[in-house]
Amino acid sequence: MGWTDLKAEVLSGGCRIEGELPQGAIARSTAGPGAGGAGAVFFSSDGRRVRIPIGSSGSAVMTVKADGSATLSCNDKTIEGRVEPVGLHCPRQAFVTVSESCVYECAYCPVPGCRGRRKTVEEIVDLVGEVADSVDAIALTSGVAVSIEEEEEYVCRVVEALRRFDLPIGVSIFPAPATPERLRALGVTEVKFNLEAATPELFAALCPGLPCEAVWNALTASIPLFGRGHVFSNVIVGLGETDDELDACVDRLVDLGVVPVLRPLNPVAGCRGRARPTAKRLSRAARHLRSALERAALDPSVALSMCGACTGCDLSTWRDL
Numbered sequence: 463m464g465w466t467d468l469k470a471e472v473l474s475g476g477c478r479i480e481g482e483l484p485q486g487a488i489a490r491s492t493a494g495p496g497a498g499g500a501g502a503v504f505f506s507s508d509g510r511r512v513r514i515p516i517g518s519s520g521s522a523v524m525t526v527k528a529d530g531s532a533t534l535s536c537n538d539k540t541i542e543g544r545v546e547p548v549g550l551h552c553p554r555q556a557f558v559t560v561s562e563s564c565v566y567e568c569a570y571c572p573v574p575g576c577r578g579r580r581k582t583v584e585e586i587v588d589l590v591g592e593v594a595d596s597v598d599a600i601a602l603t604s605g606v607a608v609s610i611e612e613e614e615e616y617v618c619r620v621v622e623a624l625r626r627f628d629l630p631i632g633v634s635i636f637p638a639p640a641t642p643e644r645l646r647a648l649g650v651t652e653v654k655f656n657l658e659a660a661t662p663e664l665f666a667a668l669c670p671g672l673p674c675e676a677v678w679n680a681l682t683a684s685i686p687l688f689g690r691g692h693v694f695s696n697v698i699v700g701l702g703e704t705d706d707e708l709d710a711c712v713d714r715l716v717d718l719g720v721v722p723v724l725r726p727l728n729p730v731a732g733c734r735g736r737a738r739p740t741a742k743r744l745s746r747a748a749r750h751l752r753s754a755l756e757r758a759a760l761d762p763s764v765a766l767s768m769c770g771a772c773t774g775c776d777l778s779t780w781r782d783l
């Protein structure tokens with residue numbers, strides 16, 4: 463078992479944590495698969511990393527020493543590494559959730575259940591300022607506090623205020639019709655508009671009230687603005703799609719110039735009780751993604767921000783395979 467299988471095992475089945483975690487290791491999340499949870503730590507080894515939720519169990523074990531060195535073991539395979547310090551939410555980035563609530567209720571999403579508030583622009587500037595010297599990028603995501611258009615407007619104000627840090631900025635929000643152009647005009651470097659569901663039928667069933675086509679349109683419009691390799695879309699593995707449907711979605715995204723981020727289902731919110739995808743299925747999907755990217759000469763390693771640069775929650779074709 464090498465790194466790929468070990469990481470797939472952790473993503474699929476979880477990982478126990480033993481030992482004492484060093485200060486600054488725990489990331490508390492209001493976005494992504496761990497939103498509202500107890501937090502997570504990041505094990506890294508040789509430039510690769512995996513996010514491990516606090517309190518998870520499974521056949522893998524991470525053992526941490528007081529100096530932050532750690533081992534990750536599963537099925538007689540042990541890899542040496544470290545617990546990586548986090549900026550905000552993840553290592554090397556100031557990743558901020560602007561509005562910690564949502565008027566929509568996508569079945570797989572924990573954000574509506576967070577019922578959190580919207581951070582003020584000043585708060586966000588302060589948060590980023592605290593870590594700006596130790597991160598490579600800023601990333602913003604958000605629920606939809608009032609409406610898609612109102613959220614876009616507010617996030618644009620946040621982006622304007624964050625330009626002072628002179629760091630690449632990645633933004634992932636539900637897009638309004640002019641979102642790609644507006645974000646690009648403000649100097650945003652990368653965007654991630656998430657399809658999440660691999661088929662339009664699953665999207666309609668799981669994301670009531672949201673238009674799937676708006677995501678495709680925004681992704682299409684974003685390629686000439688941000689460039690190939692700087693536009694991303696999360697696709698969840700494990701929402702009921704077949705392997706063929708998943709591959710077809712990946713191929714369509716890649717053909718557009720979009721880098722798919724294959725996210726294993728975290729069974730929370732309306733997906734509680736569903737099974738996580740197996741390590742085998744995750745590895746197969748990642749191998750298909752790698753061949754699709756190679757065929758299209760699309761290089762995912764140029765990512766500067768968000769999940770494409772972090773890669774903690776997914777099998778990344780350029781770092782993990």
Ligand code: SF4
Nearest residue numbers: 564566568571573605
């Ligand atoms: S639009 Fe859907 S995926 Fe996005 S934050 Fe709201 S509920 Fe979650």
Ligand code: SF4
Nearest residue numbers: 494552769772774775
């Ligand atoms: S891969 Fe994405 S969601 Fe996961 S920790 Fe990194 S930035 Fe957050």
